[in-house]
Amino acid sequence: MSASLGDFLRGLPDFPENLPDFDVASAPADPAALFRAWLEEAAAAGVRQPHACSLATVGAEGQPSSRMVLLKNIDADGWHFATSRTSRKGTELTANPRAALNFFWADQGRQVRVVGKVVELSAEASAADWRGRPADDGRDNPHWQLYAVLPREIEFWQGRHDRKHIRHIYRPGVQSGPPTPFPEVVSRPFPGPSCPDTGSR
């Protein structure tokens, strides 16, 4: 008889031996710069689609759902992704414009979490994104929408074999993190685009 699923799961390999160091003290003040550095390291190491992330939205009854999307850019508007406005995520974002992104690079033992308010970018920017897709067939898609997550919190997580995982959190205007059982949590305010923390996370 084959091993139970639980045993199989417990036997799966952990992160690779050589995880990168993360010196929080020398992390850039701008989380977008740190994200770009981690993204480029993942790409250079051969990670496929390192710009893919899970996007979580919330439905009318408070039920979260998530799926993968591709990051399109980061600028003063926030962290861009695109989808059809008529999709489940599109209709959920129309009703409740808040979302969470989660990037994971297993070979680097790294995760980046972004939460915030979602804004719709312009029709021109959305059309340009649609036309810029690799599979562009020349047809318009009036439902295609470019969105941006304006972060209220961004967490960089670096796994370690000694389990002292590092959590480096950027929050606008917050000088130190909340009480936490994880001494590795370091919080700092960030200067980039963000939405105010209204208290409901």
Ligand SMILES: Cc1cc2nc3c(=O)[nH]c(=O)nc-3n(C[C@H](O)[C@H](O)[C@H](O)COP(=O)(O)O)c2cc1C
């Ligand atoms: C790696 C990866 C990247 C994806 N990128 C996108 C994307 O950028 N935009 C999109 O609409 N769907 C993308 N998809 C498909 C979505 O995950 C999803 O299946 C689809 O958009 C429908 O989601 P919804 O019904 O929850 O709205 C991607 C899927 C994968 C696996």
